[in-house]
Amino acid sequence: MTLQARVVIVGGGVMGTSIAYHLARAGVRDVVLVERDELAAGSTSKAAGGVRAQFSDELNIQLGARSLEAFGRFGRELGQDIGLHRVGYLFLLSTPEEVASFEAGVRLQNSLGVPSRMLTPQEARRLSPLITTDGLLAAAYSPDDGHCTPETVVHGYAAAARAHGARILRHTELTGIELHGDTVTAVSTTLGRIATDTVICAAGAWSRAVGAMVGVDLPVQPLRRQIAVTEPVPGLPPTLPMTIDFTTSLYFHAEGPGLLLGMSDPDEKPGFATDTHDRWIPRLYEAMQRRAPALLDLRRTGTWAGLYENTPDHNALIGEAPSVSRFLYATGFSGHGFLQGPAVGEIVRDLYLGRVPFLDVRPLSAGRFAADAPRPEANLV
Numbered sequence: 039m040t041l042q043a044r045v046v047i048v049g050g051g052v053m054g055t056s057i058a059y060h061l062a063r064a065g066v067r068d069v070v071l072v073e074r075d076e077l078a079a080g081s082t083s084k085a086a087g088g089v090r091a092q093f094s095d096e097l098n099i100q101l102g103a104r105s106l107e108a109f110g111r112f113g114r115e116l117g118q119d120i121g122l123h124r125v126g127y128l129f130l131l132s133t134p135e136e137v138a139s140f141e142a143g144v145r146l147q148n149s150l151g152v153p154s155r156m157l158t159p160q161e162a163r164r165l166s167p168l169i170t171t172d173g174l175l176a177a178a179y180s181p182d183d184g185h186c187t188p189e190t191v192v193h194g195y196a197a198a199a200r201a202h203g204a205r206i207l208r209h210t211e212l213t214g215i216e217l218h219g220d221t222v223t224a225v226s227t228t229l230g231r232i233a234t235d236t237v238i239c240a241a242g243a244w245s246r247a248v249g250a251m252v253g254v255d256l257p258v259q260p261l262r263r264q265i266a267v268t269e270p271v272p273g274l275p276p277t278l279p280m281t282i283d284f285t286t287s288l289y290f291h292a293e294g295p296g297l298l299l300g301m302s303d304p305d306e307k308p309g310f311a312t313d314t315h316d317r318w319i320p321r322l323y324e325a326m327q328r329r330a331p332a333l334l335d336l337r338r339t340g341t342w343a344g345l346y347e348n349t350p351d352h353n354a355l356i357g358e359a360p361s362v363s364r365f366l367y368a369t370g371f372s373g374h375g376f377l378q379g380p381a382v383g384e385i386v387r388d389l390y391l392g393r394v395p396f397l398d399v400r401p402l403s404a405g406r407f408a409a410d411a412p413r414p415e416a417n418l419v
């Protein structure tokens with residue numbers, strides 16, 4: 039069986055489904071998305087759901103702010119409740135270097151319309167009462183940020199994409215891309231061949247293998263990250279912000295009546311493993327002891343692991359390969375891709391259609407490493 043498609047999107051996470059929705063809604067016919075598992079089965083369903091515009095890189099600030107607007111309209115526009123809590127992001131800062139870097143970030147964010155501000159340790163504790171202010175110098179806070187439920191965003195985009203005529207093929211793996219010279223002519227999948235002249239790679243942590251099918255280097259490296267959820271916490275304020283101890287990377291936000299907790303693990307080695315283990319727990323407890331001892335008493339009721347999709351400068355790869363006609367990519371979001379899904383969907387639609395996107399993302403092209411023009415993001419969790 040050979041299917042026909044105007045565009046084949048690889049990957050059914052937040053990126054693939056947002057791109058499918060934006061293309062189909064713009065009137066592009068025969069959009070086909072292939073996902074080898076269930077929708078959202080990759081990193082998206084494992085994310086903490088944090089959405090924010092507090093970044094150090096002006097492109098990330100604008101991608102975050104544009105996406106926050108879209109998350110705010112999501113229920114109205116797409117008819118899907120995404121559990122959005124606009125409770126803010128609170129970064130806790132314990133060194134003069136962190137304070138200086140966040141002050142510069144707040145200035146840049148404010149110049150781009152983001153209402154972030156610096157707080158005293160006491161103001162921070164009023165917002166997030168489970169923390170201790172010992173050793174805290176300051177905090178950065180933006181009330182527009184928050185968190186929502188990643189799978190619901192994917193299902194909202196997928197349903198709306200289908201309603202606009204896109205086809206979503208689950209349990210369908212992309213196994214190859216056919217080229218005639220430097221032009222895409224078809225893809226092979228476990229369901230059969232699909233004739234097409236455009237492929238968009240939104241394959242997350244697995245993107246390097248997709249790029250290799252057309253000789254395009256997408257330098258994306260998988261790295262396991264773990265999350266724990268806790269029993270209900272009595273008296274949790276409904277406005278508890280996503281709280282991040284920037285020095286240790288411990289973060290938490292309300293998840294139903296309990297908390298969702300996460301932290302980076304410097305001992306983790308790159309790889310595709312997503313089983314959970316307890317080796318990160320001693321470090322997690324140390325960080326709790328230091329910044330939020332109240333968390334130590336909470337029983338953990340669940341854990342899971344997912345993959346960050348890291349690039350060498352921990353910033354996204356968005357663009358179109360110059361060596362192949364037409365191979366586009368939106369990947370390598372390095373742990374902050376869920377929150378960029380709406381804006382990146384819009385941008386990739388415009389790149390496909392040859393329109394000028396709302397933001398010039400050329401500095402995020404995969405070619406920046408060969409050109410020795412990395413684009414590091416400092417505000418990473």
Ligand SMILES: Cc1cc2nc3c(=O)[nH]c(=O)nc-3n(C[C@H](O)[C@H](O)[C@H](O)COP(=O)(O)OP(=O)(O)OC[C@H]3O[C@@H](n4cnc5c(N)ncnc54)[C@H](O)[C@@H]3O)c2cc1C
Binds near residue numbers: 049084211213241
């Ligand atoms: C523990 C954890 C916490 C996180 N917290 C946050 C957060 O708070 N905020 C935030 O913004 N981001 C967060 N992230 C990062 C976020 O999850 C990712 O950046 C984002 O989900 C990437 O979306 P994606 O659509 O690019 O990739 P994915 O969701 O991984 O989707 C890619 C899909 O491609 C499919 N695929 C791969 N290869 C093929 C193939 N050959 N054929 C067909 N299908 C294929 C996969 O099955 C997968 O479903 C977190 C990540 C983790 C692991």
